[in-house]
Amino acid sequence: MSEGQLNLNLRVWRQKDAKSPGQIESYAIKGVSTEMSFLEMLDVLNEQLLKEGKSPVEFDSDCREGICGTCSLSINGCAHGPERGTTACQLHMRHFKDGETIFIEPWRASAFPVVKDLVVDRSAFDRIIAAGGYVSTKSGPHADANAILIPKPQADAAFDSAACIGCGACVAACPNASASLFVSAKIQHLALLPQGQTERKRRALRMIEQMDLEGFGNCSNLGECEAACPKEISLENIATMKREYVKAAVHPSGR
Secondary structure: OOOOEEEEEEEEEEOOOOOOOOEEEEEEEEEEEOOOEHHHHHHHHHHHHHHOOOOOOOOOOOOOOOOOOOOOOEEOOEEOOOOOOOOHHHOEHHHOOOOOEEEEEOOOOOOOOEEEOOEEOOHHHHHHHHHHOOOOOOOOOOOOHHHOOOOHHHHHHHHHHHOOOOOOHHHHHOOOOEOHHHHHHHHHHHHOOHHHOOOHHHHHHHHHHHHHHOOOEOOOOOOHHHHHOOOOOOOHHHHHHHHHHHHHHHOOOOO
């Protein structure tokens, strides 16, 4: 084996469709460059499987730049793999050892049903956003962004929350499969900005109610969500979300 290359033993979850039972299947792959990303390694595996006349492994990807959040993989039991603040598509093979056995599975949550192999249906997140994660107030022509004065600490906090890419790692890492970190980041982002004030209370009520309807679990403050989040969204967002919900529930029309 050449320097900078790995021989790996992969244990991959294979599932024909949403109704079929799944199982772990083993594959040996040789000559993986340490400069490859994890998804590029899976591309090599799929090329190998196609040459062998076998069905390739289905997995989600799009931007491969850590932006879109679609590369939802559990690697050795960790959402997005062992490196903190890193998506699966930005995880490089140099973080693994020659001869290592790597387990690759889909997100595990009842609200994220497996579609095929490593692909899960995360449309529950879309429905939560549709319930209130937006600004719909019509207030005339768009003002110049620089004309809306926002204190820098407030703008920075809103930006930190807006960094959430909706990948679902928080759900996969949480033993309760809670979506609280995702929902709280979306609520906090808009609650901090002037444009989000008009629908602030309705947003908190609707998004949290939809989260519960989707079957996500409750938050028990273990902090696994923050540790697994590739954008390192703070757990403090969840505390803010709970305050927003209580205020909205007690005084739905007042301040």
